[in-house]
Amino acid sequence: MAAAAKPQAESHGMHKNLLQVKITTPDRVVFEGEAKSLQFPAEDGLVGILPGHASMITTVDVGLLKMQLPDGKETFFVLTRGFGEVRHHFGGGTEVHLTVDSGENPEIIDVDRAKRAVERARRRLAEKDLKIDQPRAEYALKRALIRLQSRNRDPQV
Amino acid sequence: MANIRELKVRIKSVGNIRQITRAMEMVATTKLRRFQDRAVASGPYSEEIEKLVQSLAASVLSGDEVPPLFQERKGLVTGILLVTSDRGLCGAYNANIFSLLRRVLREQEGRDLRFYVIGKKGSSFVKKLGLHLEAYLDDPSLELIGYRDAARISRFLTEEFTSGKVDEMRVVYTKFLSMAKYQPTDFRLLPLSAEKTVSREEGGFQSQPLLVPSEQTIFERLVPKYLETRLFNLLMESLTSEYASRMVSMKSATDAAGEMQADLRKEFNRARQERITTELLDIVGGAEAIS
Numbered sequence: 001m002a003a004a005a006k007p008q009a010e011s012h013g014m015h016k017n018l019l020q021v022k023i024t025t026p027d028r029v030v031f032e033g034e035a036k037s038l039q040f041p042a043e044d045g046l047v048g049i050l051p052g053h054a055s056m057i058t059t060v061d062v063g064l065l066k067m068q069l070p071d072g073k074e075t076f077f078v079l080t081r082g083f084g085e086v087r088h089h090f091g092g093g094t095e096v097h098l099t100v101d102s103g104e105n106p107e108i109i110d111v112d113r114a115k116r117a118v119e120r121a122r123r124r125l126a127e128k129d130l131k132i133d134q135p136r137a138e139y140a141l142k143r144a145l146i147r148l149q150s151r152n153r154d155p156q157v
Numbered sequence: 158m159a160n161i162r163e164l165k166v167r168i169k170s171v172g173n174i175r176q177i178t179r180a181m182e183m184v185a186t187t188k189l190r191r192f193q194d195r196a197v198a199s200g201p202y203s204e205e206i207e208k209l210v211q212s213l214a215a216s217v218l219s220g221d222e223v224p225p226l227f228q229e230r231k232g233l234v235t236g237i238l239l240v241t242s243d244r245g246l247c248g249a250y251n252a253n254i255f256s257l258l259r260r261v262l263r264e265q266e267g268r269d270l271r272f273y274v275i276g277k278k279g280s281s282f283v284k285k286l287g288l289h290l291e292a293y294l295d296d297p298s299l300e301l302i303g304y305r306d307a308a309r310i311s312r313f314l315t316e317e318f319t320s321g322k323v324d325e326m327r328v329v330y331t332k333f334l335s336m337a338k339y340q341p342t343d344f345r346l347l348p349l350s351a352e353k354t355v356s357r358e359e360g361g362f363q364s365q366p367l368l369v370p371s372e373q374t375i376f377e378r379l380v381p382k383y384l385e386t387r388l389f390n391l392l393m394e395s396l397t398s399e400y401a402s403r404m405v406s407m408k409s410a411t412d413a414a415g416e417m418q419a420d421l422r423k424e425f426n427r428a429r430q431e432r433i434t435t436e437l438l439d440i441v442g443g444a445e446a447i448s
Contacts, residue, residue, distance in 0.1 A: 026202045026304035026389070043370055055366035057209065059378055081208055083379065086366070099205040 009072060017051050018070060020095045023077060023103045031077065031102040038096060040068040049086060051094045060100055064141045064150055070143040078104045078150045080143055106150035117144035161432065168418060181246065182407035189400040190302075194391035199304055203318070203386040210376075210383050212366075217376045218351045225319060226380055232324030234269045236291065236317055238346070240330035240395040241279030241426050243298055248406030249397050250276045250331065250339075254336040257341035258329055270438035271323055273314065274409050275299050275392070293319075299396055307389035315384060318347045337397035337405070346384070405422040413421075 020133060039048045041063025046117040065077040082100030089095070121141035125134070165368075218227065239258065241251050272293040280293050292313075297306055318326050326347040332340045344404045368375060 004412050024205050026199045026308075026386075028198050045305075047369075054434070056369060057366050057375055058369040059375055082382075083206075084374065085205075085209065087410050097205060099202060099209065 023098045036068040040065045053086050055088045058084045060084045109147050114144045114147040161428050168421045172280045178407050178410040185400050185404035190397045192396050206382050206386050213376050230324040234323045236271045236323035236326045239279045242278030242399045243277045247403035250402040253342045261343050308385040311385040311388040329397045333394040333398045336401050345413045
C-alpha cells in the first residue's frame with residue numbers, strides 16, 4: 001500500500017507542481033499523498049488531471065486509476081463508482097479527492113474471486129429472468145472484469 | 158446456628174454473580190472499542206460525501222424541479238425504522254427507546270404505521286403492541302453490520318419510499334452523546350428536508366466548479382450515498398450507545414455485588430463471633446458447675 005504519510009498540505013502554496021490526492025472509501029482512506037498527475041475513469045471516458053486543473057466535480061465510473069508519483073513511479077488503483085472532486089486553489093496547489101465505493105491496489109486483488117464474480121454475473125445476465133436487476137448485474141460484471149484486467153497493468157480498459 | 162451456613166452459601170453465590178457481571182462488563186468494553194473503530198473508519202467518507210452534497214444542494218434545490226427524495230407527500234403511511242438491541246442486560250437502553258416510541262405513536266395517531274425493525278427486543282415489542290411489522294431486518298445482526306450492509310438497508314428503505322409504499326420514513330434510534338449520555342431520538346429520514354441539507358456557509362472553491370456530466374446527474378447519484386452514510390452512522394451510534402449502556406449497567410451490578418458481599422461477610426463474622434462467645438460461655442458455665 002502506497003500510503004505516503006505526507007502531512008496534508010495546509011498551505012497550498014508549497015506544492016504548486018504536485019497534486020494533493022486523497023482516495024476515500026467507506027472502509028478507510030486508501031491513499032493520501034502527492035502525485036505529479038493522475039488519470040481516472042469518469043462516466044464519459046478517462047479524465048486526466050495535472051496540477052493547476054480547474055475546479056471540478058464529476059462522477060467516477062468503474063475503472064483503473066493511474067497515478068504518477070513524485071518519484072516518477074506509477075501506481076494503480078481499481079476504482080468503483082463514486083465521485084471525483086478537483087479543488088484548485090489560486091496561486092496554490094490542486095487537491096483531488098476521489099470518494100468511491102472501493103479503491104484497491106491491483107496487487108491485493110483476489111484473482112480467483114474476481115473470476116468467480118465474472119462467471120456469476122455472466123450467468124445471471126444470461127438467465128433472462130425478469131426478476132434480476134439488470135443494471136446491477138452489469139455493474140458487477142464490469143467491476144469483476146476491471147479487477148481481472150488490472151492485473152495486466154493496462155490502463156486502456 | 159444454621160444461619161452461618163446459609164450466609165456462607167450466599168456469600169459464595171453473590172461472589173459468583175459478581176464474577177459474571179465483571180466478565181460481561183469487560184466484554185462490553187472490548188466490543189465498544191471495536192464498534193467505535195468501525196464508526197471512525199468510515200468517518201472520512203461520510204465527511205467527503207456530506208461536503209459534496211452541501212456544495213451542490215443549494216443550487217439544485219433552488220431549481221424548479223424538486224428531486225423525488227425531497228418531495229413532501231400528502232399520504233398517510235409512515236414507515237418507522239426501529240433500532241433496538243438483540244439482547245437484554247443493557248440497563249434502560251431498550252426501555253428508553255420504547256418510551257420514546259410510545260410518544261411517537263401518540264404523535265402519529267391517525268396515520269398508518271409500518272415498522273421496520275432491527276433487534277430482537279424491538280420486534281417482540283412491536284408484536285406485543287400489535288403493531289404492523291413490515292420487515293424484521295436481522296441479517297446480519299446489528300453487531301455485525303458493516304458499511305455495505307447499512308447501504309443495502311438504506312437502498313431497501315429508499316425503495317419503500319420511492320415505490321410509494323410509505324409516504325415518509327422515520328428512524329427511532331439512540332443517539333450517542335457521550336459514554337454516559339445517550340438519547341433516544343426520532344427523526345425523519347425521508348423525504349429529505351432541503352433546509353437541513355443546505356448549509357449556510359459554503360466556501361472552499363475559488364470559482365464555480367465545472368460539473369460533469371451535469372449538476373442534476375451528480376446530485377442524483379450523491380443523494381443515495383448520503384442516505385447510506387447517514388444510516389450507517391446512526392446504526393453505529395445505536396450500537397455504541399447499547400454497549401456503553403451495557404458496560405455501565407454491568408459495572409454498577411459488579412459494584413452492587415461487591416457491596417453486598419462485604420455486608421454479608423460482616424454479618425457472617427458477627428454470627429461466627431456470637432457462636433464462639435456462646436460456646437465459651439457454655440464451657441465456662443459447665444466447668445463452674447462441675448467444680
